[in-house]
Amino acid sequence: MSVATSSLPVGPAGEERDFIQSATGRFVSQRRVRGMGVFLLLLAVVMALPFGLNVPSGVSAIFTLTTPPSVTVPNLVQPVRAVSIGLAIACALVGVVLIARKSTRGSYLVFSFGTVLFLWSFLVWVGRGTSLNFVSLLAETVIYSTPIIYGSLSGVLCERSGVINIAIEGQFLAGAFLASLVASATGDVWFGALCGAAAGALFGWILAFLTLRYGADQIIVGILIDAFALGLTNFLLQEIFTNHPNLNSPPVFQNVAIPLLSKIPILGPVLFDQSAIVYGAAVLLVGIHLALFRTRWGLRVRAVGEHPKAASTVGIHVVSVRYGNVIFGGLVAGIGGAAFTVGSYGQFTSNMAAGLGFVALAAMIFGRWRPFGGLGAALLFGFSISLVSFIGVLGVDIPSPLLAMAPYLITIAVVAGLVGRVRPPGADGVPYERE
Amino acid sequence: MTTEPIAPPSSPQDAASVLPAPAASGTGGAGTGGAPPLYRRLLARLVEANPAVVTVLSVFTALVFGGILIDVTSSGVVHAWSHAGSHPGRALSLTFTTVADAYGAILSGSVLSPSTLGHAVSTGQGWAQVFNPISETCVAATPLILAGVGVAIGFRTGVFNIGAQGQLIAGSIVALYVGFAVNLPIWIHLPLVILAGAAGGAAAGLIPGILKARTGAHEVIVTIMLNYVFLNLLNYVLGGAPFQLPGQTNEISQKMLPSARMPHLFGSSLRVNLSFVIAIAMAALASWFMNRSTLGFSFKVSGANANAARTAGMSSTKVTILVFAISGLFAGMAGMATLSGTNFFLSSGYGGTIGFNAITVALLGRNRPWGVVWASMLFAMLDVGGASMQIRTGITLDLTAVIQATIIFFIATPMLVREIYRLRSTGAGALQLFTKGWSG
Numbered sequence: 001m002s003v004a005t006s007s008l009p010v011g012p013a014g015e016e017r018d019f020i021q022s023a024t025g026r027f028v029s030q031r032r033v034r035g036m037g038v039f040l041l042l043l044a045v046v047m048a049l050p051f052g053l054n055v056p057s058g059v060s061a062i063f064t065l066t067t068p069p070s071v072t073v074p075n076l077v078q079p080v081r082a083v084s085i086g087l088a089i090a091c092a093l094v095g096v097v098l099i100a101r102k103s104t105r106g107s108y109l110v111f112s113f114g115t116v117l118f119l120w121s122f123l124v125w126v127g128r129g130t131s132l133n134f135v136s137l138l139a140e141t142v143i144y145s146t147p148i149i150y151g152s153l154s155g156v157l158c159e160r161s162g163v164i165n166i167a168i169e170g171q172f173l174a175g176a177f178l179a180s181l182v183a184s185a186t187g188d189v190w191f192g193a194l195c196g197a198a199a200g201a202l203f204g205w206i207l208a209f210l211t212l213r214y215g216a217d218q219i220i221v222g223i224l225i226d227a228f229a230l231g232l233t234n235f236l237l238q239e240i241f242t243n244h245p246n247l248n249s250p251p252v253f254q255n256v257a258i259p260l261l262s263k264i265p266i267l268g269p270v271l272f273d274q275s276a277i278v279y280g281a282a283v284l285l286v287g288i289h290l291a292l293f294r295t296r297w298g299l300r301v302r303a304v305g306e307h308p309k310a311a312s313t314v315g316i317h318v319v320s321v322r323y324g325n326v327i328f329g330g331l332v333a334g335i336g337g338a339a340f341t342v343g344s345y346g347q348f349t350s351n352m353a354a355g356l357g358f359v360a361l362a363a364m365i366f367g368r369w370r371p372f373g374g375l376g377a378a379l380l381f382g383f384s385i386s387l388v389s390f391i392g393v394l395g396v397d398i399p400s401p402l403l404a405m406a407p408y409l410i411t412i413a414v415v416a417g418l419v420g421r422v423r424p425p426g427a428d429g430v431p432y433e434r435e
Numbered sequence: 436m437t438t439e440p441i442a443p444p445s446s447p448q449d450a451a452s453v454l455p456a457p458a459a460s461g462t463g464g465a466g467t468g469g470a471p472p473l474y475r476r477l478l479a480r481l482v483e484a485n486p487a488v489v490t491v492l493s494v495f496t497a498l499v500f501g502g503i504l505i506d507v508t509s510s511g512v513v514h515a516w517s518h519a520g521s522h523p524g525r526a527l528s529l530t531f532t533t534v535a536d537a538y539g540a541i542l543s544g545s546v547l548s549p550s551t552l553g554h555a556v557s558t559g560q561g562w563a564q565v566f567n568p569i570s571e572t573c574v575a576a577t578p579l580i581l582a583g584v585g586v587a588i589g590f591r592t593g594v595f596n597i598g599a600q601g602q603l604i605a606g607s608i609v610a611l612y613v614g615f616a617v618n619l620p621i622w623i624h625l626p627l628v629i630l631a632g633a634a635g636g637a638a639a640g641l642i643p644g645i646l647k648a649r650t651g652a653h654e655v656i657v658t659i660m661l662n663y664v665f666l667n668l669l670n671y672v673l674g675g676a677p678f679q680l681p682g683q684t685n686e687i688s689q690k691m692l693p694s695a696r697m698p699h700l701f702g703s704s705l706r707v708n709l710s711f712v713i714a715i716a717m718a719a720l721a722s723w724f725m726n727r728s729t730l731g732f733s734f735k736v737s738g739a740n741a742n743a744a745r746t747a748g749m750s751s752t753k754v755t756i757l758v759f760a761i762s763g764l765f766a767g768m769a770g771m772a773t774l775s776g777t778n779f780f781l782s783s784g785y786g787g788t789i790g791f792n793a794i795t796v797a798l799l800g801r802n803r804p805w806g807v808v809w810a811s812m813l814f815a816m817l818d819v820g821g822a823s824m825q826i827r828t829g830i831t832l833d834l835t836a837v838i839q840a841t842i843i844f845f846i847a848t849p850m851l852v853r854e855i856y857r858l859r860s861t862g863a864g865a866l867q868l869f870t871k872g873w874s875g
Contacts, residue, residue, distance in 0.1 A: 166655065214850035219595060219655065220798065224843050227791055231836030238831040239508045358659045365653070401671035408660040408667075415660075416652035 033098055033107045035417070040095030040114040044088045047118060051125040052084035061127035063134040069257045070135075070268040080128045087121040108418070112376070119383070126396055137390055138270040142278060143344050145382025147172060147353075149281045150336025151360025152367065152374035153288055154200075157329035159369055160292060161322045162305040162427040166222030167207050168333045169357025170229030174199040175337020177233045180348040181240070183250035189342045192250055193277065196338030197331045203229060204330015208323045215431045226357070234350055241348070250342050253277050277335070277343035284332065289371040301325060305425035308432045318432050333357070355408065356381075362411045366418065369425060377414060384410050486801060489852050493845035494813070496855065501838040502534040505830055509533050537828050541835075544823025545572045545816040563704040568819065570707040574777055576815035578603070578769035578786075580714040580808050582793035584721045585636075585765025587802040591725065592758040593738035594647070598658025599766040600790025601665035602639040606767020607774045608672060609635030611781055614691035614774070616677065621694040628695045628775050629713070629768065636767015637760045639665065644759025648752040654759070662790065670783050678781070686783040697776040710776035715808065717768065722804040734758055766793070788836070795843045814839055 061083075063076040094114040098107060123132065151168045158165035175196035183192025203225050210216040241248040253275035261272040292298035300321055303311040308318045341348050359381050360374075367373025384407040391403055481488060506512045512533050515526040543549065551564045582599045589596035596602075610632035619627065642661060646652040672678045673686035680687050697708040725731040737744040737754045745751055770786060778785075796814055800806030821835035845852050852858070 210844070210848045210851065214848045214854075216848040216850070220847045221844070223597065223794065224840055224847060227795065228837065228840035228844070231833055231840050235504075235831055235833035235837055236508070238833055355659060355663050358656055362656045362660075365656070399671055399674060401667040401674065404670075405664045405667045408663040411660045412646070412652070412657055412664075415656050416646045416650045 030104060032417075033101070033104050036107065036111045036114075037095045037098030039417075040091055040098065040111070040118075043114070043118045044092035044095060047084050047088035047091060047121040051121050052081055052088060055080045055084070055125065055128055057081050059128050061124045061129070062131035063123075063127065064131055065134055065266055067133070067135045067139070067269040069262040069273045070265050071263055073265040075131070076134070078124050080124055083124050084121045087117045087124075091117040091121075111418075123387075126391055126394060130394065132390070132394070135266055135269050137386055138266070139274070140386035140389070141379060141383040142270060142274060143382075144385040145378045146278050146281050146343065147336040147339045147356055148360045148363055148378040148381055149285065149375060150332055150339060151357055152364040152378055153281075153284055153371055154329040154333035154336065155361050155364035156292070156367075156369055156371055156374070157288065157301075157325050157332060158204075159364070159428050160305045160425055161301045161325035162308060162425060162430065162432070163208070163211060163322055163326050164218040164222065164429040165204075165207065165326065165329055165333075166219055166358075166361065167203055167225035167229075167330070168336075168360055169353050169355065170222075170226040171200040171203045171330050171333035172337040172340065172353040172357050173226075173229040173233045173351070174203050175334030176340040176352055177236065177337075177348050178334075179338035180248055180250045180341040180346075183342045184247045187251060189251050189253050192342045193253075193335060193338040196342070197334040200334015200337055201327050201331040204327045204333070207330065208326035211431065212319050212322055212326075215433070218429055218431075230351060233348070237348065237350055248347050250346055252342050252344065252346050275343060277339045280335065281339075285371050285375065292371070302425070305427055308427050308430075322432070336360075359407065359411050362415050365424075366414050368423075380414075381407050381410065488858065489849045490799070490801075490846065492852050492856055492858075493842050496845055496852070497838050497841035498538070500841050501834060502538070504834065504837060505534050505537050506530050509830075533828075537824050537830050537834075540824040540827040541817065541820030543820075544568055544827075545820035563702075566701070566705055568823075570701070570705040571819045572812065572815045573707045573711045574815075575819050576808075576811040577711045577714045577772045577776060578789050579792055579796050579811035579814055580718055581769035581772055582766045582789055583796035583800065583807040583811055584718050584804050585762040585769070586793045587797040587800060587804065587807050588721060588725065588734065588765070589758055589762040590797055590802045591738045592734040592754065593741065594755065594758055594762075595655055596640070596643070596658060596759065596762045596766075597655055597794060598640070598643055598661050598763070598790070599769070599793040600786055600788075601658065601662040602636040602763040602766035603770035603786050603790055604665040604669050605639035605763075605770075606632040606634075606636035607770030607781060607785060608669065608678075609638075609767075610771040610774055611678070611688060611691060614695035614779075615689045618692060619694060621698075624692070624694040625697070625775070628691070629771060632767045632771025632774070633764045634767070636770065637764040639767065640759040640761070640763015641756065644756040644763075647759070648755040666784075669781065669785060673781060673783060680780070688781040690780045691775060695775060696779060697772075706777055708776045710772035713768075714772060717765065718804040718808050721765070725804070730757070766790070769793070792839065795839055798843050798846050 057079070059080050061078050061080055063078065065073045065076055091114050094110060094117070098110055098114075101107070123134075123137075126132065151172065154168055154171070155165050177196075178199040179192040179196030181192075182195040183189050186192070207218070207221055207225060210221045211218045237248075255273050255275050256279075258272040262268040264272070292301065300311065300316050303314075304316060304318050304321045311321075312318050337353070340352050345352075360378070363374040363377035363381065366377040367375065388403045388406055391398065392400055512526070512529050515522070515529045519526040545568050547565070548568060551561060555561045555565045582603060585602075586596050586599055610628050613631040614624075614628050617624070617627075639661070643652075643654045643657040646657055647654050670686055673688055678688045680689050697710045699705065699708050700711070701707060725735060733744065733749040733754060734757075736747065737749060737751060737758075741751060744754070769789060773786075773789075774781065792814055796807050796810040799810035799813070800808070817835040817839060818832075821832045824830055824834075825832045
């Protein structure tokens with residue numbers, strides 16, 4: 001296979017290889033970095049006072065670090081007060097570093113280190129006087145992140161070719177619904193997931209058909225697909241599943257422990273004892289990254305997304321490339337939808353995507369239209385959802401509606417505070433007209 | 436683009452002023468004497484893709500699609516077709532009667548029911564039941580008109596406010612508080628409640644406006660996330676004092692005082708109330724605002740061409756923040772209207788899908804306030820009639836949501852409608868609805 005050189009003037013120039021630093025943007029201003037530093041200082045105050053000094057000394061939080069496949073590790077017992085104050089000092093130091101630094105390079109990595117310290121301190125505070133299964137918290141994080149990863153990959157595929165895909169939410173719902181229906185009827189999870197993917201692809205095709213052939217507005221059609229899918233799945237849920245509940249009780253993908261790797265403490269159960277749908281996300285993540293940035297196909301896609309006229313001049317058929325990508329993107333989102341039902345929860349419930357399609361879009365924007373860029377954001381959102389359900393179980397005295405806001409508030413904070421002015425692919429959202 | 440020197444400004448009201456070319460060219464004159472007869476002109480208008488024709492055909496096509504959906508999911512029809520070999524006529528007639536029953540139920544439930552009319556005429560009583568469907572349609576249309584006009588103003592300014600749901604909830608929380616916490620005479624209490632709803636919505640609208648203007652955060656994501664935030668905020672405030680109904684553990688609020696409630700228009704047996712009049716008045720105000728005021732003009736210019744607006748000295752920051760505040764104000768009033776008009780209390784999930792339907796009626800009304808009024812009446816008919824369809828035929832109400840979404844699919848794709856019905860082109864660019872991408 002011939003490999004495209006990355007010196008061609010497509011894509012954000014010169015950023016082809018450093019996807020690891022994708023979040024360390026060139027668009028980060030000194031002011032924004034200072035803002036992040038001040039934010040960390042505020043977090044440090046919260047960690048020192050309510051999480052630290054406010055807790056009576058002698059209270060400890062126990063983190064369980066062992067779950068079945070891995071080898072046994074001793075539990076981590078942490079005195080809440082001491083740990084929180086120590087973490088607060090570290091977080092304050094990180095904030096000071098951010099404020100004092102001259103260069104803005106790597107600011108996001110430093111900032112995310114600071115937020116990890118905060119989350120650790122929060123967990124210790126939440127688990128005070130009791131024990132908290134840290135490993136299963138992380139494993140749940142991976143499961144909750146999976147649809148978001150699929151969704152943001154779908155977004156990357158579509159938008160790199162120049163079509164905005166706001167229909168991810170609708171594709172999630174369609175995929176989740178059909179996967180549940182087919183898997184229940186046939187008893188075959190794989191076939192169910194396949195049909196879920198096909199449902200997503202069908203909605204991708206509708207998006208492509210209306211926007212590429214008839215020049216309809218991409219955002220409006222996307223929102224309509226979301227509304228349509230919500231209405232349709234609710235309608236069918238009432239009409240079919242109420243009378244035939246057996247059609248909405250699908251088998252789910254079983255966890256497959258990878259030999260040896262799953263024995264690693266903490267990481268083993270989190271990453272290597274998951275279902276095929278989770279592994280599929282990882283495979284697609286790597287595959288789409290390589291395909292987009294290392295193959296002839298990827299170069300063409302990016303050319304079409306950046307400068308369709310130029311791409312057309314060198315003989316690339318812009319509309320068919322976009323068709324292909326939008327349908328493929330829908331397919332990926334459809335698998336993400338299947339992850340809601342046959343991937344984890346089983347039964348289809350009304351509006352079960354609950355805005356995660358848009359969260360996936362936010363993750364994609366945060367990741368600046370790169371497969372791995374969105375991964376961090378997807379994991380953060382997954383973690384917040386998983387944490388909310390954990391706190392609900394632990395019975396912490398925070399009202400549950402306020403907790404349920406957390407993932408959405410984090411999304412707004414990420415989009416407004418961290419991303420700032422982004423540079424989407426050049427022709428993203430612009431209808432292409434042949435002369 | 437257009438063959439006509441005077442391009443139609445794509446509004447149904449103005450459409451009558453433009454003639455189609457082919458008929459007029461033969462007589463060689465624009466004078467009234469040389470013009471083709473009226474019926475020819477009307478006929479020509481019917482086969483070209485003007486906004487009115489496209490709108491009607493969109494609704495028609497969506498109803499056909501809904502009919503197919505009814506048949507496919509109806510076990511009776513499917514069963515009849517599986518025996519179509521022996522009784523083909525029965526299958527065919529059942530196919531049509533099932534759909535006709537469903538749509539008939541929608542009409543009689545939302546406009547006029549022949550049976551209650553007959554009863555009222557013959558016995559001379561029960562007139563309230565005759566007017567009840569249309570009264571219910573007006574009640575359902577009220578929040579749609581208000582929220583839809585708000586979204587439409589946003590669209591014309593080039594911002595996509597999907598946050599009507601959240602702004603509606605914010606407005607109704609504030610209005611509810613004013614509605615039960617203070618005790619005043621109605622002539623001062625009711626205006627205060629209205630103002631509170633508007634202020635709450637406007638405040639909620641300011642959040643995405645300021646975030647977009649200051650940080651560039653895209654409004655589509657921010658407003659949708661805020662919808663979920665306000666949904667949970669509502670659950671939170673309903674979970675305790677001062678909002679929760681005393682002695683309750685459910686998420687149900689206190690009721691508004693009688694002085695904070697909208698008076699009925701036609702007696703207490705019909706639910707239609709003052710809020711419907713307010714909604715129409717606000718639509719008129721919005722129409723004046725967008726077409727006659729300086730600020731409305733700068734909104735429209737920013738929507739049509741942001742660069743031109745900037746060159747003309749209009750501050751895009753100011754326009755962005757203000758348009759979201761105004762859009763939110765309308766949404767907040769929508770929440771207040773239902774609360775103070777018919778509901779009087781809040782519960783979890785208040786507002787249903789009004790925020791989303793506001794987008795669809797704005798698109799159906801082509802972002803003109805009066806267009807939104809008509810679109811809202813149509814959608815309210817579908818919603819109200821859908822409920823009686825569910826009772827009468829057992830087909831679930833969600834069908835109407837599917838029909839509504841399908842209508843808008845066609846509205847958003849006028850080129851598709853033109854192609855299906857082989858309509859003559861009138862420069863479909865004027866029919867197209869556009870938003871801006873991520874960086875817009």
